[in-house]
């Protein structure tokens with residue numbers, strides 16, 4: 001069979017143009033990602049070695065899916081393609097080359113929490129006002145400096161930047177940046193932005209290394225090119241300079257990361273950088289109905305800054321877009337949940353055909369509650385990821401220290417957790433000593449007897465010895481053995497075991513889940529390197545959306561619009577279409593910010609294949625108080641002929657063009673009425689925690705001896721389920737259990753609190 005048969009002529013043209021620079025700027029759903037996927041398969045079919053292909057995607061999940069599709073055409077060879085996000089690909093390269101730029105091979109990757117915690121410490125040390133030097137603001141300034149390849153030295157020399165900071169009363173950010181960079185370096189750590197910044201440093205300072213990778217990556221492809229920042233742009237440009245076999249795809253109308261330094265100019269500059277670029281246009285949208293494509297076009301045309309594009313769909317006309325009005329966020333949740341239940345049964349759909357998209361993570365609460373109430377299973381993307389949970393971060397901090405004892409954020413996190421008698425004063429003393437003598441914290445820890453007195457010297461010294469014993473084991477042990485040993489000996493397992501509260505139990509199980517994950521990782525057959533250090537690198541770079549243990553589970557997806565990029569669902573709900581929420585209040589100051597919000601709305605609308613639902617609430621809790629809300633201007637901007645209003649307007653529409661002007665007018669009227677009475681101030685009382693399963697009887701520790709496949713069991717928190725599989729030997733028997741409410745889970749029996757029913 002012709003493996004390129006599933007492409008239209010323009011797509012095929014772009015796939016077959018394998019030499020030289022290629023750019024595809026095309027609308028949503030027109031097959032850009034599909035072109036990249038087919039292009040890689042085509043290259044390999046043409047005899048290109050997969051090791052010579054580099055594909056940069058927007059999420060790890062996208063890379064995984066792409067690889068699976070390519071594998072169907074070219075087989076196992078697909079495993080050798082260099083494919084992933086910018087961060088994961090270049091972290092992998094830095095692992096090999098780090099020593100050239102003065103970092104240990106086992107450098108730590110600081111996540112946002114680590115970075116902010118370090119910044120907070122420096123802000124305090126410098127006696128700066130932490131309200132003025134708000135840690136998020138400082139982090140944002142440093143991040144955008146790095147993404148624009150401005151080093152601390154350059155930052156401090158740059159008059160325009162310094163003048164801006166001084167005008168804002170924050171003249172010390174340059175110094176903060178300087179100290180922050182030095183501390184990261186001393187800790188052998190790179191933050192997320194460093195992974196790209198240092199790659200640039202590496203490629204710039206070491207022409208031989210640049211040369212090596214230029215020859216390695218003979219073919220480069222970048223998806224979602226409109227959202228690359230300067231630092232990413234330059235890496236790609238450098239790597240492609242020799243072969244010039246570079247293909248980028250993107251859509252200027254979907255550029256939604258300006259706040260992170262993404263630069264739509266990159267698309268516009270591509271033609272300047274490569275004058276002989278071949279440009280392909282894809283205009284047919286294969287994803288959505290005509291109704292949805294027309295609606296999306298009617299919104300995005302309101303943006304002044306955009307490349308001319310004509311997107312059309314040959315799919316069915318489709319249903320009109322439903323707009324629902326709710327009087328509160330909770331009612332909005334109810335409307336959405338009921339609509340899902342109804343459409344699912346009417347149209348014979350599955351839960352996984354539905355997605356609920358929102359502007360801010362906080363909005364998930366009302367949706368989750370409503371779904372739970374009527375028993376609809378859902379999966380929350382984003383939010384607090386598994387690996388961001390405290391107990392997980394605690395244990396991982398021990399792993400990090402084991403591989404990089406200079407990792408100061410990890411050290412500070414666990415030096416006295418679980419408690420081992422090392423008080424704040426001692427920790428302070430360790431830090432001051434390190435600073436004064438230009439030592440690393442770890443040097444002070446292992447030489448505690450020299451710098452500290454009596455009991456604290458012993459406690460700190462013992463902590464050092466314990467980490468050293470972990471290091472010795474890590475040299476030879478498998479990922480799972482090392483992880484298990486550390487979990488058992490660092491004290492965390494014991495501490496959590498003794499905590500009998502519901503939270504304590506759940507933390508204990510999370511640790512178990514982490515160990516399960518490591519066990520699975522160490523048994524994987526598709527990767528050569530299976531050390532705990534590699535596992536940690538992988539998870540450091542997981543975006544929240546990659547924690548998708550079971551991608552085939554039948555659940556409704558909940559996520560922010562930012563995380564929905566590139567994805568598609570038969571039925572999409574966009575909720576919270578209210579002024580000051582979407583568009584965000586923070587985006588109302590300038591045209592460019594408002595246009596970015598509009599692009600975000602365009603991204604949201606274009607995720608839908610068959611049916612789109614929009615909704616807004618006329619009142620909503622925000623920061624604990626009840627606020628009245630006005631429908632979003634984006635509702636007015638949609639072509640009214642695409643809409644089906646799901647309610648009677650409150651009062652006769654006052655504007656000639658109908659739409660939501662009338663609703664807004666009616667709204668304002670109501671608003672005035674409300675102001676004559678004091679507004680009720682209602683505080684949130686509902687919990688966002690999932691309701692724990694309440695066992696009917698007490699649990700004894702699991703007796704695993706009689707357990708067999710097919711048996712019904714009850715788990716203390718997961719409820720009832722059936723054993724699907726048992727594997728492993730005595731000590732490490734792993735059970736796969738299908739839980740009625742949660743689907744399939746793997747549990748290590750020695751931890752699991754199970755009861756045979």
Ligand code: ATP
Nearest residue numbers: 006007008027028029030031032033034286287566
């Ligand atoms: P986005 O801008 O949202 O990232 P995209 O341009 O990357 O979208 P794809 O995700 O590649 O678009 O394609 C959208 C949908 O259309 C996918 O389901 C894809 O399989 C399908 N599709 C694309 N091209 C064709 C084609 N020639 N024939 C059939 N289906 C196609």
Ligand code: MG
Nearest residue numbers: 032033034566
């Ligand atoms: Mg895409």
